[in-house]
Every structure is written in C-alpha cells, then in structure tokens.
Amino acid sequence: MGAPPVDEEATGFEVGIVLPKLPRAAAAEDGEHCLALLVRELEDVGLLVDRVRGVPAEFIKLSAPMGTLGRAAAEMQMKKLTYIGMELQFEWDQVAAFVTQPDGSLFSWRERFTCFRYLIYGIVNKMDSDISLKFDDKEFHWKQNESLLRRLEDEGVVKLVFPLHDEVKRKQLLRNWALNWHDFTWQPIDEVYSYFGTKIATYFAFLGMYTRWLFFPAVSGLATQLIDFGSLQWLVLPAFFIFVISWAVFFLQFWKRKNSALLARWGINYSIAEYKASANELDPLRHPQFVECVEEKKFDDAPAEKRRLQRNEWSGVLLRIRNNAIIVLGIICLQLPFELAYAHLYEKTETEAVRYVLTAAYLVAIQYYTRIGGKVSVILIKYENNQGEQSSADSLIYKVFGLYFMQSYIGLFYHASLYRDILRLRKVLIQRLVVSQVLENLIENSFPYLKYSYKKYKAVHKKRQEKESPSGKSVRLTTRVEKEYLKPSYTASIGEELEDGLFDDFLELALQFGMIMMFACAFPLIFCFAALNNVTEIRADALKLLVMLKRPVPRAAATIGAWLNIFQFLIVMAICTNCLLLVCLYDEEGKWRIEPGLAAILIMEHALLLIKFGFSHFVPEEPAWVRANRVRYVAQAQTVCSKQLLRSISKLDTKWE
C-alpha cells in the first residue's frame, strides 16, 4: 500500500460553469438563492471554487485536488490500466498498481474531465423533501434525488459547463508548438496529448508524420519535372506512379506502427481498448432475460437467447446495407448529374463573367447539398442499431465522405477521362489545391476570430447600454474565463452530436490525400504543393486550437479509426485512376481501342475485386452470441476480483521497485 506517487497539490482551474449575470442588488429572500447553494454544494464535494463576475455573465471556476478526483474515480468505478496490462476499477489506496501518464500524473486529462463531470452532475438532493430554490424572479423545486446541475440547466440558470484553458500550459504549447518554426514537422506530441487528450494528439501525430513523409514524393515529383531523362523519358511517369503507390502503402503501414508506439507511451492498452469496445457492444444485451441467463449459467443451453442475438445482429446488418444503399443511390442519382452538369456547363461557357456566376451558384448549391446530405446521414444512423458511439461516428464518417468524395473529384474525372485534357486538369488541380486550401485555412482561422470579436462587441455594447454611459469610461473584458466563454467551440460542420472539429480537419486531409494520389501521374508537382500546404497546416491548426477556440472536450479514441480505412480506399482508387490517366497520356493519337466486351469484362473484374475486399466490413467475423459468450462473466468477475488483484499488483509493484 505504497504512498501515491502523485503530488497532492491542487491543479489549476480546469472547468468553468457559466451563469447569467444578476444585478448586484439582487439578494435571496425567503427561498434560498440557488447560486449560493450551488457554490456550497460544489465545495462540499471537495472542489475548489472561484466566482468571477465578468462582463457577459457570471462564472464559477472549478479545480479539484487529487484526493477529490481519486475519490470520484473510485466512486464511479472508473476502469484504469494497471501494470499487469489489465484494466481494473480504480481504488485510491491501491494507487501504485495503476499506470501513470508520461508526465507523471495519475489521471489523464480525459479522466480528470470525466471525474469533474461526475462530481458536478452527481450533486443530488439527499434531503427527505424537495428544496425550493430561487433565481432572479423565478422560483423552482429541486426534487429529491435529482441532479442539481440538470435542474439548473433545465431552468436556464446554468448556461454552459465547459473545460478551461490552463494558461501556463497553453502559453508553453504556444511557444513550443504553434509558433515553433525551427523544425518544419516536429511537434511536442506528448505535451499535446496531456493538454488535449488522445484524439487530437493522434490527429497531429498523423499530420506530422504525413507531412514528413510527403517530402519523398515531393522531391521525386520535382525531379520528374526538372531532370531530362533522355530516351527513358517515357518510363518516368510509370516509375513515379509505382513509387507513389508504394510510398503510400508503406506510409500507412508505418503509421499503424507509430500509432501503436504512441498508445504504448501514453499507457493506453490497445488490445484492451478493443475489448472494451466489444463490451460496449453488449449494451443491447443488458436485457433482463440476458442477465438472468448469465446468472443461471445456462447461456449455452439457451438456443432462444442465441437466436435472439443472431436476429438482432442480422437485422442490424440489413439496416446498415439499406442505409448505405440509400446514400449511394442518393449520391449517384442526385449528386452525380448535378456535378457533371456543372463541369459540362463550365467547359462550354466562353465568357469569364458567366463562369464566375456559375461557380458562385455552384458553391452555394453544394453548401446546401452537403448540409442536407449530412443531416440525412445523421438521421439514418440514428435508426441503425450501431453498437457504441464510436461505431456510429465511423458510420457517419463513411457516409459523409462519400458525399465529399463525389463532390471533390467528379469534376476532375470529367476533365481527365472525357476530354483527355491533361493541361486543363493540371490547371484545375492547382486551382483546387492551392486556392481552396489557402481559402479554407483562412476561413478556418478567421471565422472563429470574427465570431469571437462579434460576440465580444455585443457583450461589451450591451454592458455599455446598461450602464448608459454614452462616452468616457470604457468597458473591457478583463478576465480570461469570460474571453474563453465567448470563443467558439471546436465543432464539426455536420451535426455536433457525433463528431467534433476533428472531422473537418481530417476531411480536409483525406480530400487532399485523394487529390494528390489519384492524379499523381497527371501532375507530379502536386506533391510539393501539398507538402508546403501541410507545413503551414500544422501550425495553423495548432494556433486555432490554442488561441481561437474554447478548449475542446477530451474524447477517447485509440486510432484515427474510419479515416484510416478511407486512406486505404483512396490508395486503391489511385491505382485505378492513375492507370486511366496513363492510358490517356500515352495514347495521344487516340489509337488504342478497347472493345465494348473487353471493357465490360474489365469493369466486372474491378467490381468483383471491390466486393471481395469490401464485403468483410458488413459481416463480422465473430457472431454476436460468441462475443456475448466470451465476455459474459468478465465484467462481473472483474468487479468481484478487482480488489484482491489490485492488492497483489501493488505488492508486486513495490517488490519490483
């Protein structure tokens, strides 16, 4: 029972609660004033509370000593990785058994935030009767066993609970990371991890590695343009093509290795994480009938139960197939004609002015189109019985990426295949890559700032009006917490429920990867543009997260998930499209004819290969009842054995030390 290796010192303020501002005069009369009660209750659970009166609202800043967090973690039976590589329920007195973070602290930022939420929302009315609360002019009842925060949120008293930036660490990251231009791709990933959590750190690790690896094809792309290979010139493009594909395959394989290494360093047990995912999938099994089954140890002998699980599984598969069919049909029947019409009209019109009008109309239209598509996808996913949030998020990513894929590349395909107009394709590629990415970066960074400025102006203006001081004494935002409150949060452009802002960042990356890979042979220089773009992208994204936005809510994710599959898919697409491009490039006189029969057979071959490699996504290798069988006792048994195990691990641990 060694002493906890963590220092007991209080951490900085990490969570803020936003409340409406009351005139100073307002005071509690008969019913108790709810803010005073809230503060008292928060202090009672062991949190350090700081009240700040800001210009737009009033704030409560919270911080927790390690003891409070540990108690919360133990109470909520948080599973935590131990030194034997098994996740066990946290116990405060067996703290030596648990793996610490790379920076030496016991809890990761995500775990700390989970504890905060548990503590804040866990404040319930333990009295025998309802308590009447008063706020401003309203009066309401805090019922027995009801969460105080939920009540206050429902009544509109608590506007928001959000994570606060840690000014010291933020400034340090700003200096070491966002504004550190010494090395183009180096990033302090471990610090990013301990400040933002796994998911964002994984994104930046991926972005950094991708950018670093991009230098190879960028250099060889440049070489194909600058060096004259003489009589071997005709070999250059196929060689470059093979190089680029091999590069991409290697890159993704090595990324997986790097991802494993990162997770090992951060003390996240990957295989256990997988197991946990499968345990989550058991949620539909939390059915009285099932539990009974487990308790009676008759699972094997319950063919009815097995049949029910199988029925569930298959109905889920069918639903998923149907939804995907809807999305694919929607894309092919609605989006494809529209995109082709635009590309065709753009090609036909002669005047520049008409082209601009056309492009503007097109841009507005696709804005609406993708928004509708995203909404439809979110609705469809709600009807899927996806197992766990991660699975839903992945499903959404695939569907929305399908939309964007069509939208981004179909025009390019049109130029490449129908007109065989390589020069025009190059022009469009540069335009898309350079202009759109530069624009996107600008919007990405300036839009939040404008939003923030507007909110700030509004708040200050309102304040001024209230004070009715037409001139003189200026009103300023003085505290950090109110500034942070006014900053926009890190949200995805499609629905907030399943994804945060990383969705847009990854989408941008995937679309870029697709563009440079699929049209590599048409324009080898494109890799240089992409490399340059990504070097700035790293710093711009870092700056956005550190300066422009609220600190994002930390989320659990071990890998880049669905995006990796999308990158893999893009490589396969790139193999096919580059072959087409090579045919166009080498068949300058249009003499290579292909019989319709042969073409049909080739298309059939490619479709079958796609089926072969895509099918396994739909039917899981392990039937649901086997999985249920496999994990049936684990949860309950671990609960029972947990304490004993922990004690032995702690002993083991001190022995080894």
Add this chain to the structure above:
Amino acid sequence: MGAPPVDEEATGFEVGIVLPKLPRAAAAEDGEHCLALLVRELEDVGLLVDRVRGVPAEFIKLSAPMGTLGRAAAEMQMKKLTYIGMELQFEWDQVAAFVTQPDGSLFSWRERFTCFRYLIYGIVNKMDSDISLKFDDKEFHWKQNESLLRRLEDEGVVKLVFPLHDEVKRKQLLRNWALNWHDFTWQPIDEVYSYFGTKIATYFAFLGMYTRWLFFPAVSGLATQLIDFGSLQWLVLPAFFIFVISWAVFFLQFWKRKNSALLARWGINYSIAEYKASANELDPLRHPQFVECVEEKKFDDAPAEKRRLQRNEWSGVLLRIRNNAIIVLGIICLQLPFELAYAHLYEKTETEAVRYVLTAAYLVAIQYYTRIGGKVSVILIKYENNQGEQSSADSLIYKVFGLYFMQSYIGLFYHASLYRDILRLRKVLIQRLVVSQVLENLIENSFPYLKYSYKKYKAVHKKRQEKESPSGKSVRLTTRVEKEYLKPSYTASIGEELEDGLFDDFLELALQFGMIMMFACAFPLIFCFAALNNVTEIRADALKLLVMLKRPVPRAAATIGAWLNIFQFLIVMAICTNCLLLVCLYDEEGKWRIEPGLAAILIMEHALLLIKFGFSHFVPEEPAWVRANRVRYVAQAQTVCSKQLLRSISKLDTKWE
C-alpha cells in the same frame, strides 16, 4: 471450494510405450533390470500400467486417474481457461473455476496427452548416485537428474511412445461418423474434437461446411448446362462467374464465424489464444538483459533495448523477404520452364504411346521436384527466426503451396490462354479432378493399409522363423496395441517436424478449390464433380484416421491458419483468371485486340493491387518493442495473482450455481 465436477474413475489406456521383445528366459542379474524399474517408476508417479507381450515387441500401456493428471497439470503450471475468460495456472483444489469440455470432462485430449508426456518424461533419478541399469546384454548408467525415458530412448530400449486408440470411442465414431451415410455432410464434430483434438476437428468442420456450401454452385452449374436461356444465353456465364465469386467470399466469411462459434463451444478463448501466440513470440526476449529490464521497470527508458528489439524485428523481416524471393525465383526460373515444356511437348506429340511415356516421365520428375522444393523450404525456414512453431508451419505452408500451385495450374493456364482451347481445357480439368482425386483417395487409403500389411507380415514371418515352426500352429497378432503399433502414423509428405498429415489433406482441398474457382467459367459442371468428390472425401478421411492409422498426436490450433489466407488468395486469382477465360470465350473470332501499351498498364495495375493487399503481411502493425512492453508484466503478475484470482472465481462460481 466445490468438489470437482468430474468423475474420479480411471480413464482407458491412452498411451503406449514400445519396448523390444526379450526372450522370456532373460532375467535381471546384478544390475537392476531396467524394464522392471521403468514399470515401478511409472506406477510411482500414479499411472496405471499394463504390460503386454505382443508378437513384434513388448508394450506398456498407460492410463491415468484424474487425480494424477490434475497433479501433473498443476505441477507443469498448465494454463487453462477459467470462467472469467482468462487463462490461469491450473490448481487442483480450485477446479470449479475452470471451464470444462463439452462432454463434461475437465481436460481436453490434448491437455491429457501433454500431462502424460510430462509424467513419463519427468521421471528422473533422484538418488545421490548414478544407477546402473541392464537390458539384455547391455549395461548403462542412469545419471543423476536425467530423464529415464530419454536415457532409454537413447539406448534404443524404448522404441516409441505413442497415443493409443480408445476402442469404445473409436467404434462409436466409426459407426456415427465414418460409416454414417444418412446425411451426406453431417458429422459429430464435438465427438471428433474430444477424440482427435482441435486441429483435426477444425479440418473436418471446414471440409463439411465447404461440401455443404458446394451444393449451391453445383446446382447452378448444372443449371447453366441444362437450361436454355434463349436470347440471354450470352449472359449466363458472366452471371455464373459473379455468383461463384460472391459464393466463395460469403463462404469464407461465414466459415470464420463458424470457426469462432466452434471455438466458443470447445472452451477455447480465441482472443486469449492470440495473446498467447504473442507471448510465445517473446521467447527471443527471454534474454538476461531483457528480464533485467523488466525487473528494473526501466523498459521505457532503455532505448538500447528498444533498438535491439527493432533490429531483431527488421532482420527477421529481411530474412523472410529474402527466403520468399529465393522460393519465388526458384519456382519461376526452374519450375515454370519445365512445366511449360511438358505442356508444349504434350500438345505437340501425336502418338498416344509417346504421350503416356511423357506423362510417366513427368510424374516421376515432379515427385522429385516437389520433394526437393519441400526440403529447401524446410531448410530456409530453419534460418528464419520465426516466432513460435505455428509461424514456422505457416511459412512452410505458403512456400510449399507456391510449388504446388505452379505445378497444378500452369498447364491449365497454358491451354486456356495460349491455345484458347476451351474444349481441351475442359478435358484436362475433368481428367485432373476426377482421375487425380480418385487416385489420390485410393492411394491415401490403400497405401497405409499396404504398409500395415507388409509390417504385419514381416513381424509374423520373423516370429515364425524364430519359433522355427515350419508348419502348423499359426502366429497371429492378437492384441490391439501391437496392431496399432504396426499401423503407419499420420505424417505429412514433406518433413515431419512442422506439420502432420493434415498438411496433405488441406493441400488437396486447396488445390481442388483453386481448380474449381479459377476455371469456373470454362466448365461450370466442375462444381458437381467437386461436391461428389468431397462427400466421399469426408468419409474416406474419417476412415483413414479411425482405421488405417495410429491415433495422431493432438496439436493445438485455433483456426485453419495459413490455409485460410491461401483460400482468400485463390479467390482473387479466380477473379482474374475467369476474366481472361471470358475474354477467350467471347472473343471467338480473335478480333479483340489489345495494344501492348494498354496491356502493360493493365499488368502494372494488377501488380500494384497485389502489392497493396499483400504488403501488410510483411510488416507487422505493432512494433516488437510495443508488444514486449504490453505483455511485459502479465506473465509474472499472473503467476503471483493466480491463486487469489482462482479462489475468487471458484467462490463466484458456486455462488452462481
């Protein structure tokens, strides 16, 4: 601490030891006679011993009461699956915590056999001095702490230790399984499992499912031949092609599900099995430096260690690539020209007689060729630092299958592509499939019988000569154990070290699958032949195992391993070859021309797709040092916690009951 649920009754005799036969007159003089000592020692460890004097040799039959087996399992610290889904060291007094077999017994056949080996080979000289033993005229010393069995084996006293058939169960299986023709594909898989172990049961489960699924393409293949589709006739073959490919993809995916289900039923924890495989891979890490590292808990801070592991890993990858390159070059440069020469000569010769001579010469030549190839593969694999026996066996399977693949199909490709001679191809296909498989089945079953008869004849003949009874009183083999001893064992045609007879059975199956899939469009009826063939194959293989051979040594294997990957690969090949066949079939007038440039690009595309999907086999997703990191404490911690955990599980278990 509930009473063990297994009955304490002694099991039948399960292991036999073969000793040379001594004249009855021979007796021990001054040095102790070693056979008497052996029997006494075997009885001392708790085994039931039965001595049998047979015609060819003398036998010791062994059986073990449950208590003896349990003690052995506990002593050898056997890992066994518990009800919480975790493998823990076996403890006799916590027996309720461990999962029992489907037939209610505590140990599986493989576990029992492992215990037997442990008990038999664990007899050591515990005296302070060497013991002098005598056998026939020889005298030798049993050194201190030396295994008695090893000594006797070295001196040639113990000829063989082999598992015995269980006559009751064998007859039951013979009746229910090998001679049960009621349902064509039904098999009592659970009984097969408890008699032969996982690996053989998995083979028969696969064979049964494959045969059952074969009826679909067999029926539709028949339909394509019998039904006239009128004006849609040209669509029939492509439709059949698409159906067959989808069928194969579905079949393999559903096989994986079935495999999971089987493992769940047999109480084999698949994911744990995977984990165990990775623990096995750590064997090279049992390096003093590594252990030290673990003990000092400084793994992360030891970049030297990490670098060493990475160096090991990469040298292994390079070695594997080199060996595969050698095999591939050997196949392409040596076998391909040879096969093509044979196919060409066969096509050119006119006289039937010359053809027969040619075929005979060819058959003899390939016998040698594959034998040499197999030996080279085994040698190459020894130099690879493959991790664990399973990995070596897989590596061997891939290499040898490469040889057979070339040998079996290149002649067919030759007919299909160069001569575009579909009729001839069909003839060769029928010939290969029917003749070769029938022949193989005959050889497979008659060869062991002939071998057995010859051995029996020799033994009896020798006996007769010894007795010098030229006529009259016939000598007969009377006991089961001596008959079994004379039966051949279940060995692979290539090397005995890594694989047993299942290698040949799976090879046959894979070659058949390749043949029917890759040439599906040329001859849809082929599926009928395959289905018929497999229905007999099931019973023939069962008969072979039950009647013709010694009981095989049980081996651990959770899946069909490398063969599944080979089946997957054959599907991809089938997509490509059937497209080629369709081109040949529809392009009857030879008008479809393909430009060399276009052909080159298509070939490049297919090569790149192959690289894309094949590459990940070479570079593991998880670096060796991460894996080492992940499992570093598990083994030691499990040893420490094992007892405590077991007690809690037993308690849990009785509570649930």
